[in-house]
Amino acid sequence: MLTVVAEDGHEGYAFQSPDVIRPSVVDKYLRPALVGEDAFYRERIWQNVEQRQRGSSGQLADKALSAMDQALWDLAGRALNLPVHRLIGGFRDKIAAYGSIMCGDDIPGGLATPDDYGNFAQELVSRGYTAIKLHTWMPPMPGAPDPRNDVRACAAVRKAVGPDIALMLDGYHWYNRSDALYIGKALEELDFLWFEEPMDEASMSSYAWLSANLSIPVIGPESMQGKYRTRAEWVRGNASDILRTGMLSAGGLGPVLKTAHLAEANGMNCEIHGNGAANLALCMAVANCVYYERGLLHPHLDYDQPPLYLNAIPDPMDGEGFVHASQLPGLGEDINFDYIRSHAID
Structure with a gap:
């Protein structure tokens, strides 16, 4: 947990992998930019830290920038006793969630076959989901990648849930153009809502080609480096129909x-990638975002069980498939500080 403390005693928090916000990164890159600054000057702080990335030899990752910025927004919300989505300027108080299914596996009763996907999709609909996204098989699963098996899984899910549930595919990320086109044409026949990251996103021209050859919306880039600047190039290059961003990237x-806002100015939706309190707050403030990604989900996992460092999950879903905005100050995470203090490591 990254903690930022203001001079008046207010604090903000963000959770990230210890490898990303390890002490050497915090001490060398974050602390010098933060100490002595006004915590409400988030943009100035962010610009200052981002400029240190090039000279960090890859040590200062985008995820570390995200953690810092997240903690600063959380601090501001807690200091002003406001949820972050209202601090940004809220657009909605609830949003439809799509159930984001894990990648395929070879576990009995898991996601080993197309029928397993269909059966699990039926279960998700019974829980209230009105939209579902598949992640299909990837190496090192035996036989993966297999575009035809991906299509079989998609067909099994459509057959299982019927025509009224919105479906999306986020499959293997390194298909070639021919395989991506084959899958995309099949998804059109199955009336899927979007097709996500089927090829290496470093080849923007491949995505422009795919978008031009499919009627199903192509969404991206999800993981390509470059932050909003890369997304601007994708808009300019007509490389996707829906823009993709999120706290992780x-x-x-x-x-x-x-x-x-870049997407909105160009008549595009912008879907937020990933779950968690920060992404949920963004979904509540971004007018051109339609869904919240809730997951990852698996038949053998209980998503609604909070991790030990939280007292409750930040994104409970109601019976109609909506996740509601937190009204807690800051990002809305109900942090189990007692657990964290008792398990701290020097």
Whole structure:
């Protein structure tokens, strides 16, 4: 947990992998930019830290920038006793969630076959989901990648849930153009809502080609580096129909908002990638975002069981498939500080 403390005692928090916000990164890159600054000058702080990335030899990752920015937004919300989505300027108080299914596996009763996907999709609909996204098989699963098996899984899910549930595919990320086109044409026949990251996103021209040859919307880029600047190039190059961003790849709430506004100015939706309190707050503030990604989900996992460092999950879903905005100050995470203090490591 990254903690930012203001001079008046207010604090903000963000959770990230220890490898990303390890002490050497915090001490060398984050602390010098933060100490002595006004915590409400988030943009100035972010710009200052981002400029240190090039000289960091890859040590200062976008995820570290995201954690810092997230903690600063959380601090501001807690200091002003406001939820972050209202601090940004809220657009909605609830949003439809899509159930984001894990990648395929070879576990009995898991996601080993197309029928397993269909059966699990039926279960998700019974829980209230009105939209579902598949992640199909990837290496090192035996036989993966297999575009035909991906299509079989998609067909099994459509057959299982019927025509009224919105479906999306986020499959193997390194298909070639021919395989991506084959899958995309099949998804058109199955009336899927979008097709996500089927090829290496470093080849923007491949995505422009795919988008031009499919009627189903292509969404991206999800994981390509470059933050909002890369997304601007994708818009300019007609490389996708829906823009993609999120806390994991964008470098913070500020850059996500820049990307969303860029998409809006160009008549595009911008879907937020990933779950969690920060992404949920963004979904509540971004007008051109339709869904919240809830997951990852698997038949053998209980998503609604909070991790030990939280007292409750940040994104409970109601019976109609909506996740509601937190009304807690800050990002809305109900943090189990007692657990964290008792398990801290020096």
